[in-house]
Amino acid sequence: MTHQNQEGRRQAVALAYHDSEGAPRVIAQGYGELAERIISEARRQGIHVHDAPELVGLLMQLDLDEAIPPRLYQVIAELLVWVYELSPGDPRNNPHQ
Template identity: 75%
Template sequence: MPSHESNRSRRQAVALAYRDADDAPRVVAQGYGELAERIIHEAQRQGIHVHDAPELVGLLMQLDLDERIPPNLYQVIAEILIWVYENSQEEPDGIKKRTK
């Protein structure tokens, strides 16, 4: 009989997006296992930075799709975005800049 992994032991992924009209980034994709792998693969294929932070993903997985991140996560998300921006400036081939 195959063993079934719990949601906690499988890989998780959350994708965030931010539009100028939004107050905060929103959850635009989330999933476990194979779906998480597809989210990560698609982000990498599009040149979008993938940040590995299991504790943060665990918190973001509690949100619904299209829900804005809560204020208590603004600081950590901002720090990640600053890091991505600074590194994309140093290595323009490493991260594609998104245009509207």
């Protein structure tokens, strides 16, 4: 997720989720050039990048490898559904199946 803060600096937070974990975790975060590298790497790997200013602000307060707090479960779940629906493996995105 990305956002450009009031000073014009780009912010980025990367989350990862595995079925064996209780909640998604922050795996990368940064400002400026580091944020641009996070975004570039995500795009290179085909990972969807979403601009969510308020959410990025909240996630930037977490430590690396920290699980998201329960109060953010709903919004993160909605983003995961959005990403899943955009993925080519979703049968709804392939009219020939």
